[in-house]
Amino acid sequence: MTSAPRSLDATQLGAYFALIEASSLLKHAVEQQLRDAGDLSYVQFQLLATLGDSPAGSRRMTDLADGVVYSRSGLTYQAQTLEKRGLVTRTQSSDDERSVTVTITDEGRGVLAKVFPGHITVLDELLFAPLSRADIETLADILARARDHMRRTPPRSAEPRRRRKPAGTDQLP
């Protein structure tokens, strides 16, 4: 299928490791700041920030899950947590009874506002400080392309559920 299981050259390895390490370090630092400043986990912050940017401060669970990279069940868990703290509300959609609309509350926006300045400071000091303007632009461009490609490419076993047909009725979807 693919050609011989070749190995990666030094540059590729470097890019791969640097990507993983840089994002891990950054994420850890950001997580700590969020925890200290507003008692938020990273996902919780992402959810609030996404909602804060959304029209009417609302989104369906599914849309949220698409934006963030988390599992559905994890999203449910965090949404519950945020609801308990009064930072979001959850309401049934009227047109689709199954669908749940999550909305950020004023208190949620308050926490977001309280946490933002420190968040930006961390980014400035850790990520942007050693990079030039041009670096940042280049980085954004390259990573955006990689991300978009990955989003388009199914995870290699993402068939949503292969159901067995009654018998012999096997046409492709």
Next chain:
Amino acid sequence: MTSAPRSLDATQLGAYFALIEASSLLKHAVEQQLRDAGDLSYVQFQLLATLGDSPAGSRRMTDLADGVVYSRSGLTYQAQTLEKRGLVTRTQSSDDERSVTVTITDEGRGVLAKVFPGHITVLDELLFAPLSRADIETLADILARARDHMRRTPPRSAEPRRRRKPAGTDQLP
């Protein structure tokens, strides 16, 4: 304290989000492949790979923790797991009674070898496919600088415990 709590411009935001999303997506995909191919978590793979690259296939716990971004306790947990499966051994250092040396076993190398080809395939298909040679070089360069900077920069409250000196006895290490 810091200057006015400015906000990020579009490019910076783009770079930040792209970094987080791209690394998350990549990590998830890699994790799945590792799970399927060798029943390894990502950390476990990182540990084995690090050991495999080390002289004599050995490292002290602390050195491993520095290489990977994980917490000490998490490292202990994974090392135990790997030991149970016979992929590494743990032995006391002779010169420092507290220190534990982790060594990869032949079986560990076997798992590593079994998992590698698929690992590389995932990287090729997901990360490198949409990027040019030059992109990869640039990416490696920029992210390496960012990573090195972050490693140098203490996490803003990482003073390992500032003991008060008796008085005036302050020379640098």
Next chain:
DNA sequence: ATGATGTGCTTCGGATTCGAAGCAACTGCC
């Protein structure tokens, strides 16, 4: 030596994660 401090690792408890399974509501097709 000997106590004070520092270091290396583990244990402990709690939080967060995921996938699989379950439930309820929607859709399409006969």
Next chain:
DNA sequence: GGCAGTTGCTTCGAATCCGAAGCACATCAT
């Protein structure tokens, strides 16, 4: 209409993660 299949979300159980506290050895100053 009415049932098969799909979709949206939650629940469940197990795995994994982290920080704080604990333990044992090392090192340093007295």
